Amino acid sequence: MWKWLHPYANPEVSYHFTGKLIPWFAVISAILLTVGLGMGLLFSPADYQQGESVRLFYLHVPAAMLSMGLYLGMAIAGLTALVWQMKLAESSIAALAPVGATFTAIALLTGAAWGKPMWGAWWVWDARLTSELILLFLYFGVMALQNAFEDKALAGKAASILALVGVINLPIIHYSVEWWNTLHQGATVSKFEKPSMSIDMLRPFLISLFGFAFLAGTLVCMRFRADIIERNSMRPWVKALAKEHN
Amino acid sequence: MAFDSFSEFLNMGGYGFYVWLSYGFTALLLVLLTLNSKGKDKRIFKQINKRLKREEKLKQVAKRNAKQDT
Amino acid sequence: MQLSYRRAFSTILKRDLVIAFRHRDDILNPILFFIIVVSLFPLGVGPAANTLMKIAPGVIWVAALLSTLLSLERLFKHDYNDGSLEQLLLMPCPTFVLVLAKITAHWLITGLPLIIIAPFLGVLLNLNQDSYVALMLSLLLGTPVLSLLGAIGVALTVGLKKGGVLLSLLVLPLYIPVLIFATGAIDAASMNLPYNGHLAIIAALFFGSLTLAPFAVGSALKVSTN
Numbered sequence: 076m077w078k079w080l081h082p083y084a085n086p087e088v089s090y091h092f093t094g095k096l097i098p099w100f101a102v103i104s105a106i107l108l109t110v111g112l113g114m115g116l117l118f119s120p121a122d123y124q125q126g127e128s129v130r131l132f133y134l135h136v137p138a139a140m141l142s143m144g145l146y147l148g149m150a151i152a153g154l155t156a157l158v159w160q161m162k163l164a165e166s167s168i169a170a171l172a173p174v175g176a177t178f179t180a181i182a183l184l185t186g187a188a189w190g191k192p193m194w195g196a197w198w199v200w201d202a203r204l205t206s207e208l209i210l211l212f213l214y215f216g217v218m219a220l221q222n223a224f225e226d227k228a229l230a231g232k233a234a235s236i237l238a239l240v241g242v243i244n245l246p247i248i249h250y251s252v253e254w255w256n257t258l259h260q261g262a263t264v265s266k267f268e269k270p271s272m273s274i275d276m277l278r279p280f281l282i283s284l285f286g287f288a289f290l291a292g293t294l295v296c297m298r299f300r301a302d303i304i305e306r307n308s309m310r311p312w313v314k315a316l317a318k319e320h321n
Numbered sequence: 322m323a324f325d326s327f328s329e330f331l332n333m334g335g336y337g338f339y340v341w342l343s344y345g346f347t348a349l350l351l352v353l354l355t356l357n358s359k360g361k362d363k364r365i366f367k368q369i370n371k372r373l374k375r376e377e378k379l380k381q382v383a384k385r386n387a388k389q390d391t
Numbered sequence: 392m393q394l395s396y397r398r399a400f401s402t403i404l405k406r407d408l409v410i411a412f413r414h415r416d417d418i419l420n421p422i423l424f425f426i427i428v429v430s431l432f433p434l435g436v437g438p439a440a441n442t443l444m445k446i447a448p449g450v451i452w453v454a455a456l457l458s459t460l461l462s463l464e465r466l467f468k469h470d471y472n473d474g475s476l477e478q479l480l481l482m483p484c485p486t487f488v489l490v491l492a493k494i495t496a497h498w499l500i501t502g503l504p505l506i507i508i509a510p511f512l513g514v515l516l517n518l519n520q521d522s523y524v525a526l527m528l529s530l531l532l533g534t535p536v537l538s539l540l541g542a543i544g545v546a547l548t549v550g551l552k553k554g555g556v557l558l559s560l561l562v563l564p565l566y567i568p569v570l571i572f573a574t575g576a577i578d579a580a581s582m583n584l585p586y587n588g589h590l591a592i593i594a595a596l597f598f599g600s601l602t603l604a605p606f607a608v609g610s611a612l613k614v615s616t617n
Binding site: 116117118119120121126127128130131134135138173174177180181184185188189191192290294297298300301304305308313314316317318320 | 323324330333334335336337339340342343344346347350351354355357358359361362363364365366367368369370372373
């Protein structure tokens, strides 16, 4: 497997490889999102308690799952960057952070818009929403640290360390927030349960989850490529590419 | 089909505002991020080209100066 | 030459304490900040004794977080600026000894005074009679965690010109579990409930960060000094 992976450690090879992936990912995500969200909006049944507002589920839950998954991916990239000194892993952290932060923001906004009709308030200090908010802060921290360094190589290493520290803390933060929430459970908050998933809901949900995942993949690949050429801007192959773009 | 008419679809059983607000926000954020990501490598190529041009100019000036000196 | 860990530790600890006592404002200012922030709350919220009693644990702990944050920068900044940090990193002993010594010094200078001052601020905020022991114990176990986690943030930002605001952005989210369990312990004590569970969790956080944070700080310092 190492022999097979080895060539992709070369920035030029992975630049061209991800370039080939992008159109495929984009088309797959467009198809899956159209089908999944279309099924969710038009054909899936309304919830007997939450009515039609349950159609937010197909946005909120995939976004929340991806926001956590992308952070985990970032931490794995950080570990790779620190242990195997792989420069490309640093590029992928730079690419993953803004995409993950956007999905976190989407999860927060859709959560607020779902909370207003269900709870009667735009923001409720619910355990899941609070965890998402803190996750957003962690993403902002990684992005801010990365932008603060002039030297790209240093920025990558610092961001790797922070991503690892963050991922160790994330479960601790998550469980402490959950515990805190059960302690301070207000009387007015009627906790809304996870809709019990029928097959009619599961199908559009899974399709849109994969659609969003492929969309995230497309965006990450785009940013990854941009970061590679920024880091390698002195290399002849990048200069040649730049002349083509003139 | 869960809805009988288009206006019912827009209304979303009274939750239309919240549902469409969320879908709108999501679409807006993702479109912005896509545009930003798509333009990023072009911006960087532009910077590299600018730098290359500047280097080229400096080289020519240095050459000219060297000629004048001899 | 191999320095024994204990000697290296005590030498650096002594050095940092001596330097700190020569710059007394650095010790005093965060404590003054702590006192002033806490005394602003009654002015903002109103002097009703019941409200103050309710918010006291949270206010004292949030103020403690902020004043620790203020004092964090001096953990490595002076040494970085005059170049002695690089020399210290070259010492013939593992980095975590150096890091632990510096963090211990930092805690002695900023954490310990907070613990001593906190009961007086509790009086100002009309803290519940039964909560004082819990307040002291939670601070005793919690402030070292703040120093340890904060050191990671400082080590990452020490090489930057404008590290101050960035530091708070990096460190404050990591402080949330300590804040939650510490205030939980004080609240439980005010209701005469057992709070040793909360303290046990803070102690677990302390030992976890004590074992892991020095390594993160060490590698971050290597990145920053480059």
